[in-house]
Amino acid sequence: MIVFKKNRMMIMVLTLVMFFNVVPMVLAAAPQVTYVSPPDQGFFLQGKNWWASCNVTNNPTFVGFFYGNGQDPWHQELQENYQSGTTWGGNWAPNYWVKPQNNGGTWYWPYTCHYAENGDGKHWPYRYSYVALGNLNDYRGVDTGFTYNSETSHDFINVATGTHAVAHGTPNTYNCLAYSVGITDHWEWPWPGTPSYADLQTYMSNHGFPTSSNSLMPWAKVIYYNGNHFAKVTSWDSSGIPLTIRSKWGTMELINSDSYNPFTSVYGQATYYFK
Amino acid sequence: MQNPKHYLVLLLVMLTFLTFTMGSNAFAIIPEPTRSSDVPADLIWDTDRGCYISQDFEKDLQKEEPQIPTFDYSVIIRLIEKIKLNNSLFTDINKSPLEKALAEYEAEYMKNPSFKAYYDPKDDHALTILTKLGVKVLPDMMERIQSNPEKAGVLMYAVQEITSVKREQFIDASNQGRKAWLNEMNAVMKKAPTTVHENALQLENNPTDQTAVNNIINLGIFAAPFVMDEVAKGNTQVLVCMDKIAVAHNILTDKNIQSTWTDWTKIHENDLKVLQNMVEDAQ
Numbered sequence A: 001m002i003v004f005k006k007n008r009m010m011i012m013v014l015t016l017v018m019f020f021n022v023v024p025m026v027l028a029a030a031p032q033v034t035y036v037s038p039p040d041q042g043f044f045l046q047g048k049n050w051w052a053s054c055n056v057t058n059n060p061t062f063v064g065f066f067y068g069n070g071q072d073p074w075h076q077e078l079q080e081n082y083q084s085g086t087t088w089g090g091n092w093a094p095n096y097w098v099k100p101q102n103n104g105g106t107w108y109w110p111y112t113c114h115y116a117e118n119g120d121g122k123h124w125p126y127r128y129s130y131v132a133l134g135n136l137n138d139y140r141g142v143d144t145g146f147t148y149n150s151e152t153s154h155d156f157i158n159v160a161t162g163t164h165a166v167a168h169g170t171p172n173t174y175n176c177l178a179y180s181v182g183i184t185d186h187w188e189w190p191w192p193g194t195p196s197y198a199d200l201q202t203y204m205s206n207h208g209f210p211t212s213s214n215s216l217m218p219w220a221k222v223i224y225y226n227g228n229h230f231a232k233v234t235s236w237d238s239s240g241i242p243l244t245i246r247s248k249w250g251t252m253e254l255i256n257s258d259s260y261n262p263f264t265s266v267y268g269q270a271t272y273y274f275k
Numbered sequence B: 001m002q003n004p005k006h007y008l009v010l011l012l013v014m015l016t017f018l019t020f021t022m023g024s025n026a027f028a029i030i031p032e033p034t035r036s037s038d039v040p041a042d043l044i045w046d047t048d049r050g051c052y053i054s055q056d057f058e059k060d061l062q063k064e065e066p067q068i069p070t071f072d073y074s075v076i077i078r079l080i081e082k083i084k085l086n087n088s089l090f091t092d093i094n095k096s097p098l099e100k101a102l103a104e105y106e107a108e109y110m111k112n113p114s115f116k117a118y119y120d121p122k123d124d125h126a127l128t129i130l131t132k133l134g135v136k137v138l139p140d141m142m143e144r145i146q147s148n149p150e151k152a153g154v155l156m157y158a159v160q161e162i163t164s165v166k167r168e169q170f171i172d173a174s175n176q177g178r179k180a181w182l183n184e185m186n187a188v189m190k191k192a193p194t195t196v197h198e199n200a201l202q203l204e205n206n207p208t209d210q211t212a213v214n215n216i217i218n219l220g221i222f223a224a225p226f227v228m229d230e231v232a233k234g235n236t237q238v239l240v241c242m243d244k245i246a247v248a249h250n251i252l253t254d255k256n257i258q259s260t261w262t263d264w265t266k267i268h269e270n271d272l273k274v275l276q277n278m279v280e281d282a283q
Helices: A002-027 A136-140 A176-180 A197-206 B004-023 B055-064 B074-084 B087-093 B097-109 B127-131 B135-147 B152-163 B175-205 B210-217 B220-232 B236-248 B261-267 B269-282
Strands: A032-037 A042-046 A050-057 A062-068 A075-079 A081-084 A087-092 A111-118 A121-123 A126-135 A148-150 A156-158 A222-225 A229-236 A242-248 A254-257 A270-274 B043-046 B051-054
Touching: A032 A087, A032 A111, A050 A062, A050 A111, A062 A087, A062 B074, A075 A087, A075 B074, A111 B074, A126 A136, A176 A229, A176 A242, A197 A270, B051 B055, B097 B127, B097 B135, B127 B152, B135 B152, B135 B175, B135 B269, B152 B175, B152 B220, B175 B210, B175 B220, B175 B236, B175 B269, B210 B220, B210 B236, B220 B236, B220 B261, B220 B269, B261 B269
Parallel strands: A042 A126
Antiparallel strands: A032 A050, A050 A087, A062 A075, A062 A111, A081 A087, A111 A121, A111 A126, A156 A254, A222 A229, A222 A270, A229 A242, A229 B051, A242 A254, B043 B051
8 A cells, every 4th residue: 555655656756747847848949940932042133022931830939031141231131920820921022132252253142041039049941042133124124035934944144243343343253255255253344445346356366266257157156245245155056156145244143145136225236256 | 464455555555645745845856967067176066955055164054153152051140140139230330431431332333233344433323422521531542442452443433533633544453453553643642742832833923824734733632732832822823723623623612612712721621631641641
């Protein structure tokens, strides 16, 4: 009888120990966030709304969506609202550009991050996203065929490099001329304004493109547009006619174009050809 | 499948599938036409797209795309916490007026992305954020141009706007370029006292001597303190230059001042002192 009572006491004590130690440990937990959207490695246009959402457990007291390049300043884009179940989210309408980080000439994705906190901790899963320098009209205003199907299906190749290196001394940025001759660590423009055909022939010859033409030339590798723009040809048909090009748009992004003569008056017409 | 009918059905299904896929481009391979000798050797045929592409581009494509950062990810939570504490304001406290203006300039400049392949200060509407700082930040600007290539180019344009000493052909953010431009500006400052004095004497003798006027005006705003010295000595003929300098340099122009240049000197005493010190340092 005494043994039975002792055992019963022990069970009660153990139960109480379990209740006061384990139960609070289970109940008190930092939020767990699952990143849902926007998609990873997307190019996001300004002037559009994007849905940002995540799933959060453990009763968050704050859920927010952040964007930045990993350096100060970091930006809180929105405070996410509870939707249903464990889903939180909100409309993201990016309206400014953050310069991506560059290290030794390589450009890196900025981050998007869902952050949740409660009294017991925080959790901040992130993905890689880039907000473009312009809106769709900006890009279509230069190339009416500019393709933007979605964040991950578009004509963007690389991020914008920002301010003019010529004026700002910013290292590791490049312009269309530099890119067309294989330079990506500085701006090139050795003329006071618009170059003459002779200027271009001399420059291009010195940079490995000795053959030039002022009419469409099969197998041309670089094209000059009369609005002071250059592009590299990226594909040719079987008779050597350029099909697609890639070029750096001023301070903006590195962009593909779906024909060799795609530009509006901003960059003008294909005028001189080099190979 | 014991029943031969089953084989027949399977065959029919396979034939239907093959007919469908052959009719579509799903598995189409576009063969390279007979390669002519004109096709550059570095081009390869893309059987999916049916065109020639550059081997180099295929190799470079990955390099040209943004890369996944390899930074310390804990930085994210530090930055978020900083926002949540709202202490980003603290970072501004120790910033100089020039640093604040440069940050403001950068933000404003990027609001109007430029498609241009080269920089033209005439297109740069944000430049006034820097030029409106005026003479008082000139020493800071010059120091920054000398020591820091970052934004050196745009500061050179700002200094040129403030001083009206134009040396466009030397603007280059490389170490060599910055040195050459600074040497040019120093040369102007260095000769300012003597040039003003000599040409003021010319003007005293011949008030219509346009060469003397131009010699002084070419010194830009650096001539101002020395012109006023000459005026203080009684040579008022030189004021014709001052008028041009003040008009050209709207930094020193005060539209409310219609009275005498003496009043003007008093109002701009600090600016003139800054300019005088810069010229003295250049000697």
